[in-house]
Amino acid sequence: MTSLLIIIGVVMVIVFSGVSVSFKSMMIGSITDSMLGHLQIHKKGYVSSIDNLPLHLNINEKGIKQLENVFEKHTDVIEAFSYRIKFGAMLSNFQETTNIRLTAVQPQMENAACPRLVERINGDIQNPDKFIEQGKIIIPENLANGLKLKAGDEVVLIANNKDGSVNGLSLRVSNTIEGLMGPSGRDGFVHIEDAKTLLRIQGNEINEVAIRLKNPDNLNGMNKLLADELSHFENKQNKPVFELHTWADLSPFSTIAAIVNLLIITIKIVLIAIVLISILNVMMMSVYERVSEIGTISAIGTLPSKILWLFMAEGFSLAIISTIVGNIIGVLALLLINIANIHFSFGKMKNILLETSIAPSELISVSLIVIFIAVISSLQPALKASRMQPVDALRHV
């Protein structure tokens, strides 16, 4: 019964960890692969005023060159990067006007840095490397619905450039795009050359670089490395020119990811409580039921320390066997979930496969926790047994 409880606890943790961690990874993957990239570089101070989409904090040609030099040194870890100009504008269908946030991109670079962005775009995209062409605009689907716009319709973008003058540009709607973080999304896409025309930008100028890493697990290491390298670039006031952020710094989903981690820890605490109470209960019962046997082995000369060891070994064995069985069943359950090919949708991204996995380190940590708690909870009953006086124990019927 105790073994069964421990096994259930271990299986519960493994399955929950496997599914939730995989789900979390997929969600993070969706956000980084279709919107943010793994890392982003801006001019220092940009992110603190990102809601205003300032244009006076653009990275100029010299800055772009400096960044390219850094990226070239790390082609082994950086898979792709995309230059962006983010700006706010007014969108008019000639009848109504509303505000819109736009990300101007070079589509090939953007597709390489955020390969799942095209999955959010409605309609058929023949060539993902050309998902936005010059003279076209992709508008958020809720704005399209509100303004009754469809592919092929003409719209006008009106925006201030960084000097304050107002400019306009006529574009055609190519597609609509789903807002990733909910219905209030007002993010559209235009070609970077159109943005330069609209904003009267001469030469190369951007305000955001999205970076895709080859190995997202190396995010923190790469963040530290790049931050260190970027810190060498200083302006005339000896202040850093660039700032670097991870996707987690920029996305509210990082809070959800933290909640998932907290849930996993909570489940582990529940498991610990199950193991502690189960082992304590069974070992107390074991001592109580074996008082006469304890008296016998004590009378024939077993040292108190050996009696302690015998009961500790029993608790330890119980934990080891239960943990091994729990691990096997837990991993099999994850395999079964994978074999069952469970799919779900996340916004416009359909048929996302729930691919569960659990890191060996997670299995080891769960096993070590269970074994440690089992040993701790065996200690009190084992001490009780070892301190029993044989004369009292032998009298016990």
Added chain:
Amino acid sequence: MSLVELKQVTKDYQIGEMFVRALKNIELDIKEQSFVSIVGPSGSGKTTLLNLIGCIDKPSSGEVFVNGTAVNSFSNKEAARFRGQHLGFIFQNFNLLPVLTTYENVEYPLIMVQNIPAGKRRERIMHYLEAVGMIDQKDKYPSQLSGGQKQRVAVARALVTDPKLVLADEPTANLDHATAFKVIELMKQMQQNLKTTFIFSTHDPKIVKEAEIIYTLEDGKLVSK
């Protein structure tokens, strides 16, 4: 030479508010290689006396010497070590470990008490199992044995460590007469063959006759030898 010596031994118990003097000024001297019986009615103090000699309990006053060692001041650990090295025990209820086979029950004190290497253990266990006539039952569990068989295993377990002294508290109380005599005969035979001292308690007058020396306890006092 004295193997067991008790000097002015008294044992008191406090049961709730009641004070009980279980043994009163016991003077006892038992020589090596003797076959001794302690007789007396229930409650006369037989078990208490055996417990004191067996270092399972401590006297309230007086001194207990076993094999020349004062055992009354032993700590729990020292007492356990002394019991494991010098004493063997046979209990009224056999007290075999139910999860171990006959062979394993006899093996237990060699592993857990005397740390005898595996190679030497088997020879000794088989020797004693043969001596008590239980070699054919070596793979059976206690629940598969009769009372007499269990007590034979208990005798083998008590002797396998080559103790100087075997203490048997009412070893025949749960056996029928014929079996009880067989067990006493076995103990006697072992005492003669191995030169081990046996002290057993009983209240059965027929069994008592088998002893070489008989001590009678009454109300906590030794009244005759």
